[in-house]
Amino acid sequence: METGSANPQSSLTNRLNLGWLGRMLSSSVGRKFVMGVTGLLLCGFLIGHLAGNLLLFGGPEAFDAYATWIHNQEFLPLIELGLLLLFLAHIYLAVVVTIENRAARSKRYAVKHSKQAGMPPLPPHNWMFVSGAIVLGFVLLHLADLRIGLRPDLAFPEWDEHHPRMYEMTVAVLSNPLSRVVYIIGTIFLGLHLSHGAASAFRSLGWDHPKYTPTIRLMSWLFAIVIGVGFCSLPILIPELAAVAPPEAKIVTPAEP
């Protein structure tokens, strides 16, 4: 394990009184720890996001009321900034840790190459990188779809910050055949990423004990199934349900004076 030391005068982290973070990120164990923390915080976001999205099953009124509530939160920009920083930190550390793991593995290869011959083509850390990259691609498309609204092919209703017609927008995206496939594949890979990632995050935090590890693994799998199946159910079921009861039929527009 390397023990890097930051220059106290010139380091931005020290000027911001984040020296502890700089010290932590200068060791491979510290980097894995911070990656585990960011991963678990992102899991917290997924629980909240899924709970909110399940309101799509309640129809336009329930979902739009929830979207209106979120958009009127004073601290929303701060929370969004925090979320962005979490994603960026997690992705940056994933790249660094993968490079380090590869370097360590190629050293081991050099020592006992013959024993590695029967290994599966993608060991866990490579698999985490590939599944994470697919989830990242999905999230970027998803933000373009539903957060930024960059879909010239879909006719979105007029955006009103205080009364967002988010249900209509979401159903429009999920009903588009190509988007539907992308959302199904993206959420399946999210589940697969979590099935290993959640347990691995706990290990990075030092929670590795023969007595508790099997339970942590089982809980991680259950979590991955709930989140994966929960998100995946939306592109599969919502377009069908919305086709039976089109959103336009339920949206109550105020009468003209």
Ligand code: HEM
């Ligand atoms: C598959 C079903 C999903 C649906 C229907 C869905 C729906 C939505 C909607 C409607 C928004 C806009 C919220 C707003 O502006 O008020 C949103 C934002 C967002 N979604 Fe999803 N989402 C899904 C899956 C996911 C997944 C799996 C992830 C992450 C892995 C994710 C990450 C995000 C992020 C980061 C935002 C931006 C949050 C913000 O800026 O407030 N979503 N989603």
